[in-house]
Every structure is written in C-alpha cells, then in structure tokens.
Amino acid sequence: MQKPVQWGVLGAAKFARQYMAPAIHAANGACLAGLATSSAAKAEPFQAFCPDLTVYDSYEALLADPQIEAVYIPLPNHLHVEWSLKALEAGKHVLCEKPMTMTANEFSPLIQKRDETGLLAAEAYMIVHHPQWQFVRKLIADGAIGKLVHVTGAFSFDNRADTGNIRNRAETGGGGLRDIGVYVIGSARFVTGQEPTKVQSAIRWEDGIDTFTEIRAQFPDFTYSSYVSIRMHPHQEMVFHGEGGVIRLTAPFNARVFGEARVELHRPGLEVQVTRFPGDDHYKLQVEAFCRSVRDGVEYPCPLEFSRGTQQMIDLVLDRAVSL
Structure with missing residues (x-):
C-alpha cells in the first residue's frame, strides 16, 4: 500500500479550519501532517480533529521539513503567487486557494516553476471535482x-x-x-x-x-x-x-x-x-484527485492552464x- 501524501497547511485560515483541513484529514491517500501558524490558539481547532498534527511557528519552518510533501495555501489573495513559488522551490507540491493569481500574466512563473521542478501545482478550484x-x-x-x-x-x-x-x-x-x-x-x-x-x-x-x-x-x-x-x-x-x-x-x-x-x-x-x-464532498474529492496525480501520475483535472484561462x-x- 502506498504511503499517504503528507500535507502541510500554510496559515490557520478560517476556510482551512472549516473545510480544507478536514477534507485533507478525511481524504483517501492523504495525511494532514503539519500546520504553520505562530498562534497556539489558532492551532487548537485543527488539533481537535487531528491530534497528531505538527505545528510549525512559521511558513518557512514547514517548507523546510522534508517530511511534508504537499502544501495547501489559504493565504490572502495577494500572497498566493509568492508562497506558491516558495513552496515549489522547497520541493513541495502546491494546492493554492483561488484566485491563485491577481492577473493572468502571473501564471507564467508558476507554470515555468512547475515544469522545472516536475511538481504538481494547481489552483483549488474544487467544483470541477x-x-x-x-x-x-x-x-x-x-x-x-x-x-x-x-x-x-x-x-x-x-x-x-x-x-x-x-x-x-x-x-x-x-x-x-x-x-x-x-x-x-x-x-x-x-x-x-x-x-x-x-x-x-x-x-x-x-x-x-x-x-x-x-x-x-x-x-x-x-x-x-x-x-x-x-x-x-x-x-x-x-x-x-x-x-x-x-x-x-x-x-x-x-x-x-x-x-x-x-x-x-x-x-x-x-x-x-x-x-x-x-x-x-468536492473538497475531499479534490484532495484525492491531487494525491492520485502525485502518487500515480494521473492527469489532474484542473491544470494551471485552465485556471489561467479563467x-x-x-x-x-x-x-x-x-x-x-
């Protein structure tokens, strides 16, 4: 049996707490392993449903951990490109909340970095799943x-x-x-x-x-x-x-x-x-599709090129x- 993809979350956003972190925790082929937040209080609701969660005090610390394979990014919109690129440079697969960029032109460095690294990078456009x-x-x-x-x-x-x-x-x-x-x-x-x-x-x-x-x-x-x-x-x-x-x-x-x-x-x-x-649950289905692409090379249903078109x-x- 394949090892579940080890996921980390950058930031204790409300949406991550309510929807995406529980979806990662519940998804077949996935393991919610890490959360980056400097606030112990914000980490507690995540630890309530995932007691084994490792909490990192910075985004950089999570990205530096070789055990983390994929990251979910629920940060404010204007930070999406910056931290998606940092995560790819750190060797992590990336699922970033929409909109992944503020303009279509900003997809170019993301696509280039994805192709250079061979990692999966995608916008969290869950409805197609x-x-x-x-x-x-x-x-x-x-x-x-x-x-x-x-x-x-x-x-x-x-x-x-x-x-x-x-x-x-x-x-x-x-x-x-x-x-x-x-x-x-x-x-x-x-x-x-x-x-x-x-x-x-x-x-x-x-x-x-x-x-x-x-x-x-x-x-x-x-x-x-x-x-x-x-x-x-x-x-x-x-x-x-x-x-x-x-x-x-x-x-x-x-x-x-x-x-x-x-x-x-x-x-x-x-x-x-x-x-x-x-x-x-389209959030759970999204994570499972992402994990299949990471582990088995299955084509991901929503590539960056599609998101760039939107x-x-x-x-x-x-x-x-x-x-x-």
Missing part, C-alpha cells in the same frame, strides 16, 4: 439539450458587516469578482471547453473593491451573462439553455453548504428530470468594465 459538474459536461457533450444557445450564472452573498474580512479590503486582493467570479466564469468554460471572444461588464465599486459585477460575453457557439455580488442576499445558480432543453444547477458552487446539489434537466412537454448528489476572462472583465 464534483460529480454534478462532470455529469453536466457530459449532458452538454451528448446533446441532451440540443444546441447550446445561452448560459447564465449568479453567485452572491452579503458580507458588508464583516468589515475586517480580506474580501472587503483592496490591499489584500478583495472584491467579489476574484473571490466568486471564478465560479460563474470557470464553470461555463469547464462545461463547454470554449473561451470568450467578446466581453462587456459593469461594476459597482466600494472603497476600491467590486461589490457587484455584471458580465456579458460572446463565446464561439453561445452567449453568456452572469453577475456576482458580495452585497446581496445569498444566491447561486447556473443555467445552460439549449434549443431542445435546459439544464439548471441549484447549488453549483457550495454543494451541501448552500443546499443539496441537484441538476434539473428540463425537456419538451414540461418534463423535468432531477438528478441529486446529496453526499459528495483569470484571463476576469482580467477582461476588470479592464472593460463601466462603473455603476
């Missing part, structure tokens, strides 16, 4: 709704009261588009395999961050519209509308947290077929936006 998205991609490819005509997406939540949150701070790469725009954009690209040929957008700004962004785009074979906001009631949905039917995802991005993942297939005659995915569209949205 969820079976609902693999199911939808196959439905589209198999012509379940005929010719795809239009795609719509929405993702919103309201964090205006959390003034200290990094998403509400321009200096840490905050704003809704980088935080959740990757989902409405990347999911459409993942399902269709297409890239936009034209992008238009409008943004409402607040203290240097985008709090509402509306996107319209033309892809080679379909049109696209979406919005994201961090100042609206929680909502998420993706709809793929074809000449012969409609596919709707009710919890496309936070399955189980937002609600049960369901894929509705609307067919002629008002027929609706519903496929449910009640128990799948960031390229985000760059266009920011560059071409009119202010609301």
Whole structure:
C-alpha cells in the first residue's frame, strides 16, 4: 500500500479550519501532517480533529521539513503567487486557494516553476471535482439539450458587516469578482471547453473593491451573462439553455453548504428530470484527485492552464468594465 501524501497547511485560515483541513484529514491517500501558524490558539481547532498534527511557528519552518510533501495555501489573495513559488522551490507540491493569481500574466512563473521542478501545482478550484459538474459536461457533450444557445450564472452573498474580512479590503486582493467570479466564469468554460471572444461588464465599486459585477460575453457557439455580488442576499445558480432543453444547477458552487446539489434537466412537454448528489464532498474529492496525480501520475483535472484561462476572462472583465 502506498504511503499517504503528507500535507502541510500554510496559515490557520478560517476556510482551512472549516473545510480544507478536514477534507485533507478525511481524504483517501492523504495525511494532514503539519500546520504553520505562530498562534497556539489558532492551532487548537485543527488539533481537535487531528491530534497528531505538527505545528510549525512559521511558513518557512514547514517548507523546510522534508517530511511534508504537499502544501495547501489559504493565504490572502495577494500572497498566493509568492508562497506558491516558495513552496515549489522547497520541493513541495502546491494546492493554492483561488484566485491563485491577481492577473493572468502571473501564471507564467508558476507554470515555468512547475515544469522545472516536475511538481504538481494547481489552483483549488474544487467544483470541477464534483460529480454534478462532470455529469453536466457530459449532458452538454451528448446533446441532451440540443444546441447550446445561452448560459447564465449568479453567485452572491452579503458580507458588508464583516468589515475586517480580506474580501472587503483592496490591499489584500478583495472584491467579489476574484473571490466568486471564478465560479460563474470557470464553470461555463469547464462545461463547454470554449473561451470568450467578446466581453462587456459593469461594476459597482466600494472603497476600491467590486461589490457587484455584471458580465456579458460572446463565446464561439453561445452567449453568456452572469453577475456576482458580495452585497446581496445569498444566491447561486447556473443555467445552460439549449434549443431542445435546459439544464439548471441549484447549488453549483457550495454543494451541501448552500443546499443539496441537484441538476434539473428540463425537456419538451414540461418534463423535468432531477438528478441529486446529496453526499459528495468536492473538497475531499479534490484532495484525492491531487494525491492520485502525485502518487500515480494521473492527469489532474484542473491544470494551471485552465485556471489561467479563467483569470484571463476576469482580467477582461476588470479592464472593460463601466462603473455603476
């Protein structure tokens, strides 16, 4: 039996504590071995579910430990490239939270370092590992709704009261588009395999961050519209509308947290077929896919090149936006 991949986490972020560290701990082929934080209090919740966890007092100390093979990076957005490169230089495989970069150009040194080292480096874009998205991609490819005509997406939540949150701070790469725009954009690209040929957008700004962004785009074979906001009631949905039917995802991005993942297939005659995915944990599935790539050389479903494509569209949205 193969030895589980030994994982370390850089920083005791809330998201790591609630989702990714438990996923690493639970994943087949993985072992949550280390956490880098100078705060004993912040380490305690991690040690509660993983008592054997080694706590390092600095990121550098964790990266220097030869026992750690892979690192998960949940740091603020503006630190992702710096610490991903440091981890690769230290000989560690890297799974970094999205957005992995602030601009598409910043993927170039990451891809170069990945290729130089032969290590796996990827953005933690977990939804592509969820079976609902693999199911939808196959439905589209198999012509379940005929010719795809239009795609719509929405993702919103309201964090205006959390003034200290990094998403509400321009200096840490905050704003809704980088935080959740990757989902409405990347999911459409993942399902269709297409890239936009034209992008238009409008943004409402607040203290240097985008709090509402509306996107319209033309892809080679379909049109696209979406919005994201961090100042609206929680909502998420993706709809793929074809000449012969409609596919709707009710919890496309936070399955189980937002609600049960369901894929509705609307067919002629008002027929609706519903496929449910009640128990799948895309964070755990992401870690398991990563470990298979590390141990067995299996192709990773979400390479840096895919993530760069999503960031390229985000760059266009920011560059071409009119202010609301």
